[in-house]
Amino acid sequence: MPIYRSMPRVGVNYPLNELRDELDRLWTSLTTAPPLHGWGVRPDSDLFPAVNISESDDCITVEAELPGLDAGDVDIAVNGEEIVLKGARPETQLLAETGAAPGAGNGERHASVTWHQRERGAGNFERRLVLPTGVDASRVEAKLVDGVLTVICPKAPELQPHKVTVRTS
Amino acid sequence: MVTPTEPASPTATSTRTEPSPAQPQSSPAAPCLTYQPNVDICDYGTEVLLVTDMPGAKADGMNVSFEDGVLSLFAKVPPRTLPGRQLGHEYGIGDYRRSFRLGEGFDASQISAEYRRGVLTIHVPRLAAVRPRKIEVRPA
Numbered sequence: 001m002p003i004y005r006s007m008p009r010v011g012v013n014y015p016l017n018e019l020r021d022e023l024d025r026l027w028t029s030l031t032t033a034p035p036l037h038g039w040g041v042r043p044d045s046d047l048f049p050a051v052n053i054s055e056s057d058d059c060i061t062v063e064a065e066l067p068g069l070d071a072g073d074v075d076i077a078v079n080g081e082e083i084v085l086k087g088a089r090p091e092t093q094l095l096a097e098t099g100a101a102p103g104a105g106n107g108e109r110h111a112s113v114t115w116h117q118r119e120r121g122a123g124n125f126e127r128r129l130v131l132p133t134g135v136d137a138s139r140v141e142a143k144l145v146d147g148v149l150t151v152i153c154p155k156a157p158e159l160q161p162h163k164v165t166v167r168t169s
Numbered sequence: 170m171v172t173p174t175e176p177a178s179p180t181a182t183s184t185r186t187e188p189s190p191a192q193p194q195s196s197p198a199a200p201c202l203t204y205q206p207n208v209d210i211c212d213y214g215t216e217v218l219l220v221t222d223m224p225g226a227k228a229d230g231m232n233v234s235f236e237d238g239v240l241s242l243f244a245k246v247p248p249r250t251l252p253g254r255q256l257g258h259e260y261g262i263g264d265y266r267r268s269f270r271l272g273e274g275f276d277a278s279q280i281s282a283e284y285r286r287g288v289l290t291i292h293v294p295r296l297a298a299v300r301p302r303k304i305e306v307r308p309a
Contacts, residue, residue, distance in 0.1 A: 065225070067287035116211070146227065147287015
């Protein structure tokens with residue numbers, strides 16, 4: 001939460017702007033949980049999860065990093081050229097209580113936890129991607145291994161390249 | 170108290186922190202960068218839990234060591250590439266490395282670690298002598 005929003009934010013006449021921004025950032029870090037993607041300040045990093053996408057002749061592959069999630073925690077919906085990744089990332093202390101962090105104890109510890117560092121994010125997410133071409137939704141396959149989600153989207157048959165045989169007359 | 174030996178870099182990508190702003194953009198063809206993973210440090214009284222995001226790593230490629238009061242984590246990430254031409258590239262792939270300085274009162278011989286779902290969890294128990302405990306008051 002900003003401390004002084006009424007102060008002008010531009011211009012060289014305010015040498016304390018940087019200090020105030022740093023205090024804003026510190027105050028925010030103390031009063032709020034981190035965003036899903038962590039405490040990065042990359043301007044375009046608001047989207048979670050980050051994805052890498054590639055295209056080959058017959059399919060489009062989408063890869064996303066989703067550490068802490070199980071296969072059942074992610075919903076993947078494919079409709080034509082659009083793919084939606086949806087789910088929720090549990091809080092660290094909930095991970096401990098549900099067994100993702102084995103041996104961490106039981107629900108009673110939820111109330112007694114003290115945070116020393118909080119960089120991982122938690123909460124609901126939804127990422128909508130528009131693919132460059134239509135895909136065959138019935139043949140889409142996905143796997144989640146070691147926190148890395150890979151979605152293989154075969155292109156719609158009519159959109160796949162095909163070789164044209166030239167017949168001799 | 171458990172503290173990272175270095176502050177989190179201000180240039181973070183999706184779930185990890187770039188090693189250096191001057192480092193070239195990671196690409197599947199050059200998976201040699203080392204990233205600083207995001208970490209949560211939770212104190213449960215009897216032990217401190219370090220939870221780090223390390224997607225793509227393998228348990229047999231990890232090295233967790235404790236020396237001179239510093240807990241060091243390293244995870245080797247096997248290179249992986251997507252087929253065909255790249256349409257979008259929002260994060261890089263590389264190994265993970267981070268270290269933490271442990272204060273007094275921890276039982277280093279009982280530190281344990283598990284890796285599951287791309288998350289490395291390290292348990293750092295406190296020495297029995299310094300653990301919080303409830304003292305029963307008996308009637309005289």
